[in-house]
Amino acid sequence: MHGGSRGCCRKTSHCWWMNYFSQDSPVFHRQEIVCSVSLCFPGPHTLLLMVRVDRSFTETYRRAVQEHLELITDTVWAHIIVLFNFGDWLGDTTIEQHIESEGEALQWLVEKCGNRYHVLNNRSNSGFQVTELMRKIEELMSCNSSCYCKIEGGILQEKRREEQKRAGERLTRRQKQRETDRSLLGELYCPSELRIMLLSGRNTGRSSAGNTILGREHFKVGCHATDCVEGQGKVRGETVTVLDPPGWLSVGPGSLMSPSASGVTVVLVVVNVSSSFSHTVWRTAEKHLEALGEKVWNITMVLFPFGDWLGDTTLEQRIESEGEPLQRLVEKCGNRYHVLDSKNQGTGAQVTDLLQKIEEMLVEERLEVLQRRE
Incomplete structure (x- = not known):
């Protein structure tokens, strides 16, 4: 997921296994998904949801996407553009044909994101596809009146600091134990x-x-x-x-x-x-x-x-x-x-x-x- 704004671009990213529901992902990674959004202070205008077109998009993948994204906030969908990568795999097929042929799971996702999507050809060095992506991001910002995706990450960040402190104490204890052994x-x-x-x-x-x-x-x-x-x-x-x-x-x-x-x-x-x-x-x-x-x-x-x-x-x-x-x-x-x-x-x-x-x-x-x- 990427965050960007007009005139400059700050990015954070995170991922999860496509076939993992939220409860299957480690707690640390669930926290990172939320924290990554707060890194784009005061919040990202746009989140790019990466979907590979060379892989079948199943109901399991759809549920995994929904559960992980809604860890951030219920209103996150208003800021998302589906970014299809490996677009060269499509050949002569249009992305619209791909979405319709893939079935209900992918169609639900695209509709949930307000029918906003873009394709990147990973083998192409053409800057036009990136320029077009930025245009779509600016259109989304305009629709949202330049409002950003805001979360309250203070409590989570404090919890993370406490975990880091305990992690340091565990490492110190382990090192002393090894020296004795x-x-x-x-x-x-x-x-x-x-x-x-x-x-x-x-x-x-x-x-x-x-x-x-x-x-x-x-x-x-x-x-x-x-x-x-x-x-x-x-x-x-x-x-x-x-x-x-x-x-x-x-x-x-x-x-x-x-x-x-x-x-x-x-x-x-x-x-x-x-x-x-x-x-x-x-x-x-x-x-x-x-x-x-x-x-x-x-x-x-x-x-x-x-x-x-x-x-x-x-x-x-x-x-x-x-x-x-x-x-x-x-x-x-x-x-x-x-x-x-x-x-x-x-x-x-x-x-x-x-x-x-x-x-x-x-x-x-x-x-x-x-x-x-x-």
């Missing part, structure tokens, strides 16, 4: 073989995370397997085995047993940073993890794939903004967490850091075992 590395037990079990529901990026850890395409992304898939490789010269079970219910206490006395299995709970983390998801995770034994939390860490979705947001900000369910999971795991950019599997530093955190977690677990024996 690193000081004990080498003095306590270190496994010769590491087995990493990835646990989550569906569509969390679990298989993609497994591929990133192994540094190769071993697990099939997007396929719903019925059996546990196992992959093994050398990471930093160590033997690492990644277990990708089909879901929570397929894992029992015996799954934590290692093939040798010198090996150890750790659990990574996979949480998709581009999706909301609800109370229902938290209760499911808690129920199935505790079925593995009360000590399972000592060897469990939260893993966030799709880290590229965060943009300039820190992982700590994401945790704080999402609310109690995600915070409870992270705290239950001893404030241990890691983020992976699944699009950069060749970046070994993020995997090296993950294994370092796992070693530190095992130091904590081993220390607790020794203290219990004493």
Whole structure:
């Protein structure tokens, strides 16, 4: 969504998954949609709603658009122009023919926006199409008597500042915890073989995370397997085995047993940073993890794939903004967490850091075992 005015142009942008309803989007992104509008002080005159013409516009997409836009204000529709990009895909078809042929969902959207729309040909360098767009923006401003889309963002901005403060405190606490653990590395037990079990529901990026850890395409992304898939490789010269079970219910206490006395299995709970983390998801995770034994939390860490979705947001900000369910999971795991950019599997530093955190977690677990024996 873009905001602009006569004589100058200030822009902010935000997006959501086309098939996500508002409740499926992370709380942080819902807040960003509202905050992005307030960045164009005192408010944007126009919002450009991007719609790709090379993709079918379904009822799911229509509802997702409506729910996300109305987070801003109920009157937002009076300031929107539908901007169809990838216009070259239309060929000889006019945009009007495309709208009519696409069906009720897209027709509803165009009508809701006062029948205001424009097409951009992404392969064309012609300035005329941009000039025409600016003319339509000025016409909309004239119809609205140059009034802008106004929201009250003060309360939300204050909440965001509080979340940033808590995020900084969480990061500081985590850094101190890691420093203590690193000081004990080498003095306590270190496994010769590491087995990493990835646990989550569906569509969390679990298989993609497994591929990133192994540094190769071993697990099939997007396929719903019925059996546990196992992959093994050398990471930093160590033997690492990644277990990708089909879901929570397929894992029992015996799954934590290692093939040798010198090996150890750790659990990574996979949480998709581009999706909301609800109370229902938290209760499911808690129920199935505790079925593995009360000590399972000592060897469990939260893993966030799709880290590229965060943009300039820190992982700590994401945790704080999402609310109690995600915070409870992270705290239950001893404030241990890691983020992976699944699009950069060749970046070994993020995997090296993950294994370092796992070693530190095992130091904590081993220390607790020794203290219990004493």
